[in-house]
Amino acid sequence: MNLTGKNIIGNTLSQSGQATFYGENPSNGKRIEPAFYEASPAEINEAIEKASKAFQQYRNKSGKEKAAFLDAIAEEILAIENLIIRACEESGLPEARITGERGRTVGQLKLFAQLLREGSWVDARIDNADPERKPLPKADIRAMQKALGPVGVFGASNFPLAFSVAGGDTVSALAAGCPVVFKAHPAHPGTSELVGLAIQRAAQKTGMPDGTFSMVNGRSTEVGMALVRHPLIKAIGFTGSFVGGKALFDEANKRPQPIPVYAEMGSTNPVFILPGVLKERREKIAQDLAASVTLGVGQFCTNPGLVFTEQSQDENNFRNDLSKQLNETPAGVMLTEGIRNNFQKGIERLKNIAGVEILAAGLNEGEGVRGTAYLLHSKAALFLEKHELEEEVFGPSTLAVTADNKQQLLQAAEKLGGHITATILGTEEDLQEYTELINILEQKVGRLLLNGYPTGVEVCHSMVHGGPFPATTDSRTTSVGTLAIHRFTRPVCYQNFPKSLLPAELKDDNPLGIWRLVDGERTK
Numbered sequence: 001m002n003l004t005g006k007n008i009i010g011n012t013l014s015q016s017g018q019a020t021f022y023g024e025n026p027s028n029g030k031r032i033e034p035a036f037y038e039a040s041p042a043e044i045n046e047a048i049e050k051a052s053k054a055f056q057q058y059r060n061k062s063g064k065e066k067a068a069f070l071d072a073i074a075e076e077i078l079a080i081e082n083l084i085i086r087a088c089e090e091s092g093l094p095e096a097r098i099t100g101e102r103g104r105t106v107g108q109l110k111l112f113a114q115l116l117r118e119g120s121w122v123d124a125r126i127d128n129a130d131p132e133r134k135p136l137p138k139a140d141i142r143a144m145q146k147a148l149g150p151v152g153v154f155g156a157s158n159f160p161l162a163f164s165v166a167g168g169d170t171v172s173a174l175a176a177g178c179p180v181v182f183k184a185h186p187a188h189p190g191t192s193e194l195v196g197l198a199i200q201r202a203a204q205k206t207g208m209p210d211g212t213f214s215m216v217n218g219r220s221t222e223v224g225m226a227l228v229r230h231p232l233i234k235a236i237g238f239t240g241s242f243v244g245g246k247a248l249f250d251e252a253n254k255r256p257q258p259i260p261v262y263a264e265m266g267s268t269n270p271v272f273i274l275p276g277v278l279k280e281r282r283e284k285i286a287q288d289l290a291a292s293v294t295l296g297v298g299q300f301c302t303n304p305g306l307v308f309t310e311q312s313q314d315e316n317n318f319r320n321d322l323s324k325q326l327n328e329t330p331a332g333v334m335l336t337e338g339i340r341n342n343f344q345k346g347i348e349r350l351k352n353i354a355g356v357e358i359l360a361a362g363l364n365e366g367e368g369v370r371g372t373a374y375l376l377h378s379k380a381a382l383f384l385e386k387h388e389l390e391e392e393v394f395g396p397s398t399l400a401v402t403a404d405n406k407q408q409l410l411q412a413a414e415k416l417g418g419h420i421t422a423t424i425l426g427t428e429e430d431l432q433e434y435t436e437l438i439n440i441l442e443q444k445v446g447r448l449l450l451n452g453y454p455t456g457v458e459v460c461h462s463m464v465h466g467g468p469f470p471a472t473t474d475s476r477t478t479s480v481g482t483l484a485i486h487r488f489t490r491p492v493c494y495q496n497f498p499k500s501l502l503p504a505e506l507k508d509d510n511p512l513g514i515w516r517l518v519d520g521e522r523t524k
Helices: 041-058 063-078 083-091 095-118 168-176 189-205 221-229 242-254 275-298 313-327 337-351 380-385 406-415 428-433 435-441 482-488
Strands: 007-009 012-014 020-024 031-037 125-127 141-147 151-154 180-183 213-216 235-239 261-264 271-273 306-310 357-361 374-379 397-403 421-425 447-450 489-495 516-518 521-523
Touching (some): 007 189, 020 189, 031 189, 041 180, 041 213, 063 095, 083 095, 083 189, 095 482, 151 168, 168 180, 168 235, 168 482, 180 221, 221 242, 242 261, 275 306, 275 313, 275 421, 275 428, 306 406, 313 357, 313 374, 337 397, 374 380, 380 397, 397 406, 406 435, 482 489
Parallel strands (some): 125 516, 151 180, 235 261, 306 397
Antiparallel strands (some): 007 012, 007 213, 141 489, 357 374, 516 521
């Protein structure tokens, strides 16, 4: 399939703007054809107005109709012949990683389609009328979740498929009944166009209204800000840096009508290694932790960037083991030059803090945009004093923090801000002794792991990929898994409606056969 470099405005392609840019191969720095046209203000406005018009039809599509649309997107993505090649070229990621990511993208589309076909996600609630109630009659009151409206979604740099055009934010919005205007990430414009055109074809094949999906290109921040500022956009989904996410959040709150911004902004994902397990499995933990830190050249929002231990001979030996592992790690290709440069600045920032030492630096070999693995070290007393030690350094590094004792370890946990994950490694005896640590960490994160590693996020109904600020702008939700659908809905209540005017989900005979809360009892 030949790429056009154009913007996707509903069922049409457009290139009214003059500014262009190219994708680049981070493994060799070469420019990749063709040129891509940055969306003009007129194109952005047209995409959003089409989305608003489409919403009036799309919001009333049945669960089965929307499910067929999502399944069709999955089929169209699988049919793209050169998708894997283009994604590898633009990201520098290996073929196996991109192939797996395509599987995840298709899998989450099908998971949401399953959710829609079953239908109970709307949380239908019925309180039947009681005209004989004293002193006042009780009205008939029914409620369910309904779609918010057109949603602006921003692609992530580190997942060219699974957190991109047909990624979790897009699929959860479409599943909720919200048209999407997608801002493609400039690091992989060709990959984005291929997937965007697949969604366009799927929309046409399944009879979705023109404007259900659009995609705009742009390197400048103005393209994204225009999405956030437009009065017809009702919510934003974003995955990226704290600086980018916070800027969008602040801009959305300046609007005459503020809108929710669901921004996932990164995390250092603290790992706590307890004394008993360190004594039992020190070398294996060092090996597995090094693999987690350097997986994908550290370019995951679940990368374990902080490791807490208590001072002991085992702990000292563990740091030596971990240093050996990371010293022998070859430098890997990073996604963009900008990400690599920010990673290096983050390492320099930590190095310049008195009391922080570098224990390991990996092999620095090969051409292209590469990142070297690092292990840094600090005492817990310094961590308690210096807030900047907790800030994310996006790349293959981790900061080991040594506490003098259990009490200081718990103090460090209490000091933590919001994170996406926290991990505890411990024996059964450790976990019984450190239940207070569990109580502290469940207030800090969206996902708490025992005896595992945070890299690797299962796409399922119960996954929570989020956490308190500054990890996200809203800790009540998730950007992975089917719970994400509720970011793009709101509850609507119907009082004293005739049965003929009620949505199918709220009719007495339950024609969809879904689970509902009827007079306080969950039933079909």
